[in-house]
Amino acid sequence: MSAADATILLVDDHSVVREGYRSVLQKQPGLRVVAEAADGAEAYRLYKSETPDLVIIDLSMPGIGGIEAVRRIRQWDKAARILVFTMHENAGFAVQAIRAGARGYVTKTSPPETLVRAVKDVLAGKIAISPDIDHELALSRISGETSAADVLTPREFEVLRLLLAENTTEEIAETLHVSPKTVANLHSLIKDKLGVASDIELVRLALRQGILTEVDLGEA
Amino acid sequence: MSAADATILLVDDHSVVREGYRSVLQKQPGLRVVAEAADGAEAYRLYKSETPDLVIIDLSMPGIGGIEAVRRIRQWDKAARILVFTMHENAGFAVQAIRAGARGYVTKTSPPETLVRAVKDVLAGKIAISPDIDHELALSRISGETSAADVLTPREFEVLRLLLAENTTEEIAETLHVSPKTVANLHSLIKDKLGVASDIELVRLALRQGILTEVDLGEA
DNA sequence: ACCAACACCGGGAAAATTTCACGACGTTGC
């Protein structure tokens, strides 16, 4: 490893998965994994102490999610290069991630070459999106349906995600370090923006748009 | 690698994740990954042709899911040793997987040692379950989830169905020829009986129990 | 540099709702 190697921070709550990234990336010359984090808060801390050239981050993680972590890192360093690598094959998430400041969005079903390609593209200053998501985005452009991701701000989307994860207003306020009042206000605003009157409709809409998937549901 | 190595089939739809397993397992003497599959059907085919000593399989995959794959493999070979390795930290899935014939259930949040331990245990003929799921199982044993159809009176169940069909309190009152107040009272009582605090949890529970199915959701 | 637009945070107060306590009525089953 030379001094000119690009440094990378890996963020994923599954340690064996991090091992996978590491294994794939280490085969590439010029790349060096310098740190790993298992959740968003830790990622933020490590970014500040290590200031790596690139962050590769998952979305669904305990505590603050990946989107929120992206937002915070970019707030701290506007030049941060962040590549989202996630299981969610969903245009909405991609839109939100890019809006929050990510420079790339690659799904975990992609072959390793796609990840490597995206890493290099992002390091070169380009925006990298995996082909399946490109396709999804094209489709949603065609159908013209206004999705949650389109009308919600990153913060609102994050609150929505936490609401769907069956947290209470107080727990969410705690997680995001804001007052419960703010969460309640956002909850109300979200419903307004999405044009639903009740929480029940809200969940149904989230299911239709793939923000909440059936596998997230909990015990059978 | 000696002829006495235990042979392993890896099944996961994320290639980079398979790379992670492989990397962790290859550090262990006596273990050899001989095949990889990206979905349930391929796993079944490969099992029949390779008859490995152990299968490590994910649950959420395209096509036939992991549970179904477990069932088929066990149907073909009653002695098959299958270890489920998944992101779902969920007692219900674990129960289903074990019932389908899996000999182990480990979550992806577990450290690599736990996976390695489980692999050895299953190869030794034991049943291996990661600590977090053990805990979940203990909890769910204590407070089993109340089945909606069980504890609700017919009238309450009917109101629940109408609530899920995204009707307002007033519309339901109209439909049932009762006062909106009664519907509101029942709504509250239903949540109480089912042990949920919010409407969001209510919908989730209904989905889990099949009262509301995803096909009811309306247009995409 | 300036301004407009917007995201974000939360207080205050009105409006709506949820929840609780309490009856009333009818049916069922012992």
Next chain:
DNA sequence: GCAACGTCGTGAAATTTTCCCGGTGTTGGT
């Protein structure tokens, strides 16, 4: 007969939702 329960509803308190407001910080255009 009567105890238990489902059903329906009222009133009042408790809580939540909603709306309106001001403040801050950032972004983008002129």
